[in-house]
Amino acid sequence: MTSLPALRTGKPRSEFGHVRPTKELEIPFAIIEGAEEGPCLLVTAGVHGSEFCSIEATVRLMKTKPEEIKGTLIVLPILNVEAFYRRKIYIMPQDGKNLNRMFPGKPDGTTSEQLAHWLVTEVFPKADAYIDCHGGDLNEGLAPFTIFPSGCEKSKALAAAFGIRVAVAAGGSGYSVDASHKLGVPSILPEASGNGLWGEATVTQMTDGVRRVMQHIGMLPGEAPITALDVVTMWVPTALVTGLWYPQKDLGDRVAVGELLGEIKTVFGETLASIHCEKAGFILYRLTSLSVNENEALLGVGTPA
Ligand SMILES: [Zn+2]
Numbered sequence: 001m002t003s004l005p006a007l008r009t010g011k012p013r014s015e016f017g018h019v020r021p022t023k024e025l026e027i028p029f030a031i032i033e034g035a036e037e038g039p040c041l042l043v044t045a046g047v048h049g050s051e052f053c054s055i056e057a058t059v060r061l062m063k064t065k066p067e068e069i070k071g072t073l074i075v076l077p078i079l080n081v082e083a084f085y086r087r088k089i090y091i092m093p094q095d096g097k098n099l100n101r102m103f104p105g106k107p108d109g110t111t112s113e114q115l116a117h118w119l120v121t122e123v124f125p126k127a128d129a130y131i132d133c134h135g136g137d138l139n140e141g142l143a144p145f146t147i148f149p150s151g152c153e154k155s156k157a158l159a160a161a162f163g164i165r166v167a168v169a170a171g172g173s174g175y176s177v178d179a180s181h182k183l184g185v186p187s188i189l190p191e192a193s194g195n196g197l198w199g200e201a202t203v204t205q206m207t208d209g210v211r212r213v214m215q216h217i218g219m220l221p222g223e224a225p226i227t228a229l230d231v232v233t234m235w236v237p238t239a240l241v242t243g244l245w246y247p248q249k250d251l252g253d254r255v256a257v258g259e260l261l262g263e264i265k266t267v268f269g270e271t272l273a274s275i276h277c278e279k280a281g282f283i284l285y286r287l288t289s290l291s292v293n294e295n296e297a298l299l300g301v302g303t304p305a
Contacts, residue, residue, distance in 0.1 A: 008037070025111065134190070145166040162209040162210075249261055257277055261299060
């Protein structure tokens, strides 16, 4: 099966299985169709295979009962299955590329490009709204935030319903929710928990957020409380050299322009690079591993938009 099963059959059901976007990929899915017609919400996780909190949250969402909802819920809980089982960070092991930089993908490209293309052509167009769940990878600490495509008010409204106060307005392209937004499907990318941890509080934060979005779009009864968002943009300094990373700031710390954010040193203690703050704001996430490689992100600074 290279496509998801038909969505609107008119019969309430929970359907589970695996779909083959390419010859070498097999990914799990769940489709929950309610008794009444309504919107279609797509929820994905595991674009980054070791962001376990978001994966466990979507595994739980697959247990949603057809009688609970109006419309259809599509859940793809682990897009990057190989990275999940091999506990790889950032990339798809098949081609070494970050799936969340590959959108809209290529039909004849490498594995991650083909998977992105399949999502953009086969899956995103079926949805009325899209949530791509993420979190801090095995090597990243993170304070929760929701990314939405800059300038898209409908996506921003989904972020306000999801309920995380900090919202990052993201420009650029290549990432899942931008590709979806460009097809006219409002989309958000919530990030919760870090270092691959999947504690009860953060998993529940993710599932509760998805349920509030389901209320917001009319799939679940009740009105979602709307969170007043602190909208920021994100500045991400990267490592200019490989070495040992010594951050100077904690998650949530306020930082001013010119402040020392951290240093990269040799194993003998010689300083190779000092990273100074270029945009005032606060720390949204940071690399927590002692090792750092050239070109890797060191931290994210949220700057009031
Ligand atoms: Zn991620």
